[in-house]
Amino acid sequence: MRAITVVPGAADRTRLEERPEPPEDDGSVLVEGHLLGICGTDVDIVRHGYGTPPPGRPRLVPGHESLGRVRDAPPDSGLATGDAVAGIVRRPDPVPCPPCAVGDWDFCRNGRYTERGIKERDGFAAERWRADPEFVVRLDPALGDSGVLVEPASVLAKAWEQVTRITARSSARPRRTLVTGAGPIGLLAALLSTQHGMETHVLDLDDSGPKPTLVRDLGGFFHTGDVRDLGLVPDVVIECTGHGPLVFELCGAVAPNAVICLTGVSSGSHSVRVSADELNKEMVLENRVIFGTVNAARRHYEQAAAALLRADRPWLERLLTRRVPMGDFTDALDKGAEDIKGVVDLRA
Structure with a gap:
């Protein structure tokens, strides 16, 4: 499958490459990526060296604002093939600290959490990705492409x-x-x-x-x-x-x-x-x-999805002002005067 990879801080080393299918130990839910939102964090990773690749690897698959569709999920997961979904970014630390132990990983006390596309864990800038059901949020299909706004929301x-x-x-x-x-x-x-x-x-x-x-x-x-x-x-x-x-x-x-x-x-x-x-x-x-405040717990993703669903759909769509194919990922990092939000089409 194709995936975007970066070396944090080395903008000239960003590339689109072939990678193996996501390993099953990433999670039991297989998702086909549709859209990837771009934000200032991605700019900081690519150009200023923010972010950390997975341990022992020089390259990171970026991307933390996701929209995809389920290709395969366990019967008891609450998810079905074809469901529109967004992936949750942060994973609790392995200890865990008291907040992480109760699902408040956004208030992690010891800093040993990981984050998709940011800190020690590959992100969603790939044609396919996996996650466990607790880190996948099902979206109302009425959101359409605006579902990519769930993470920032x-x-x-x-x-x-x-x-x-x-x-x-x-x-x-x-x-x-x-x-x-x-x-x-x-x-x-x-x-x-x-x-x-x-x-x-x-x-x-x-x-x-x-x-x-x-x-x-x-x-x-x-x-x-x-x-x-x-x-x-x-x-x-x-x-x-x-x-x-x-x-x-x-x-x-x-x-x-x-x-x-x-x-x-x-x-x-x-x-x-x-x-x-x-x-x-x-x-x-x-x-x-x-x-x-930074990051979000699962309930905040669910609250965000509900808030976006209450919003005017054409208004939300007007926020998505620029769409580029995977090979032009770095172009999406720069905003023009008319741009609000750039997204990468993971199917192009």
Whole structure:
């Protein structure tokens, strides 16, 4: 079968190659890959050396945003031939730590987890892949190609689960969300915000391309400029840029009791002068919370699939702006002005 392989940090060594069929010890469910979503993590792996191949091997099959169809599954798996599915990325550590032991591998305590296409385990950039049933999520066929968005949406489902838990500490219910960044993660964050009944605002650097219309079509409000000049006082912030200085600006621009969720990781080296004492005073006296979130457990994939199914199908399809064959995988790493989300067609 064909698979894309990379040497992390060596972009010129990315290639499409023939590989053996996925081994049965990868899992009892055999899946035919259809689409692979591309995100910033893939860029970091290919170009900046993030990620780790399986032990003893120099090359990694990338890809953690998957959509496929079941070719074979055990009778008691809850899956049947032809089912549309997405693969779960993280695998619990072998010890396991207390969170991994109960399925909360996204909160692994000892770091010995593995991740498909990222950390010590091959990903989904292959014509076929295997997984055990507990790491395969069946999707409603009505999602169509939009099912490839389940993995990134799972990160936001987890974020909103945590936001809901934290805001429950107060009798005052949050009403307004600010999402910073209008890339795929930001737009999915805005989608889930509207589904939570929030007045939703999205801030981005650029108002060209399809992003403003996509936000407005959700019933949200699109903004550019400095966060301090928006005239907004959000109760919830979903930060999707990973831009460190912006995080500090947000801490002083939110409502009392506000919650700021960080979903982005910066690869830059920006520095900013901050009054730590003033920041500490604001956070304490205003009951504010700032937290980070990464990855997702199985329930978050299921929540994401349900959220996408509630969304407008044409709106979701407009997020998939670029499709390339397997041989052009590296081309999908670069975005044009009109691009939101690039995907690789694993059948082409």
